[in-house]
Amino acid sequence: MRILFIGDIVAEAGLRTLHAVLPTLKKRLAPDITIANGENVSRGFGMAPPHIKGIFSAGVDVITTGNHVWDKREGFEVIGRDERILRPANFAPGVPGRGWALYDRGGWRVGVLNLAGRIFMNPAENPFIIAEEAVEALKSAGAKAIFVDFHAEATSEKAAMGHHLDGRVAVVAGTHTHVPTADGRVLPGGTGFISDVGMTGVRDSVIGVEKVPSVKRFKTGMPYMTPSAEGKGTLMGALFEVDERGLCVNVARVEENEP
Template sequence: MRLIFVGDVVGRSGRTALYRELPRLREQLQADFVVVNGENAAGGFGINYDIFRDMRDAGADVVTLGNHAFDQREALVFIEREPTLLRPVNYPKGTPGRGSGLFDTADGRHVLVMNVMGRLFMDPLDDPFVAIDRELDACPLTEGCDACVIDIHAEATSEKMGVGHFADGRASLVVGTHTHVPTADHQILPNGTAYMTDAGMTGDYNSIIGMEIEEPLIRFTRKLASGRFEPAGGEATLCGIGVEIDDATGLANAVGPIRCGGRLEPVLPGFWNA
């Protein structure tokens, strides 16, 4: 199985890049399944229904969220009727929506996708490790699913790495989101799980993590807010990761970064000979 994960889509620029690049990537890399993190897609904060549907139409099988999951209030409503939109699984009981799901590829294979949020330097939710354990035990690789993807939306690299090793051998891919900068540590962990600390954002990199430069700089230098954060509007780079998964074990055979368009050096996973 070939799988693509696309990092946090930020604002209109990020959406434009996603809609332009993802259909081509999916065909070129012959991907069987695509997961996109969309939690910054609506003006940099949250997601709305129209954007969610456009992401699905562009080729996303599942859209994950994070700490901005409900910044757009309409998400509290439509997430209940959209099983392919996932908020963090470790939100308290009673929170609208769901944090994991079992989804089918076009040829009938089953992919477990889980969105989980870290607790270090973020508003703390329930224990992410307990939540991950529960979901993996309920749907183990090769028994309940053919592949498993965990989007760990967290601030601390240590916590993301902790989740990677905690799920090593039980998930096909553990990939970090939230910090909006692609890391260079894509690898296969000792027990076969593909890992990357952060997939990077799909947004304008002539920015401060996707936002126009002026307002963050004012806050850094003067410790005062002069206005709202606004997503940068230049040409975006689509960033993510590609994984080739062994059909027999559900574990990774190969992993590589994806970067398309915008300011960053383009790269595609070499093992796919794309």
């Protein structure tokens, strides 16, 4: 089983890059399932229905999200209805959508779990406890391999989650910071781990937004608007290879520039 995971798709440039790069990338890497974090696709904040449709039409099978998932009210209905879209499982009970689901791909039943961190993030239920409950539910439902998108700020929290679930899931991959990390590896128990896969958007930017207003904002402390960056994009992500045990045997970073 080969799982391709794509980092946070940021604004129109990120979606354009996804369409330009992903079809060729999938032909080369031959993933059985393609997962992408889409919470920043609509001008950097949330997911409007046309942009959700655009992510799927580019070749993504499952969309994960995070703290920006509710930033576009017009997307609530689709998020609540479409089982290919996940929001963090440790959000408050009763909110739209689902935090985990099962997908049949390549003769495998793959469980995908979305979690949000709590360090320097919006309030949420304890992701470590929710992770245990969700993993057991996914295994009881027949998941052969489980992929976890942990959308969190603190590297320490992500590393702790990796070790917490080591040997129980195939992959724990981090999102949210938009900055790819160099710590991709297979943990001792067989779980593939990386603190952050990065973003899909304009690299020559400040994590996906224009440089000049971002610098002015930091320099002056004034609330300058920071529009999404324009320019050539880069798709960032990782490819995870999973064996018959449902554990990871290889982690490889993926990076492709828009032509």
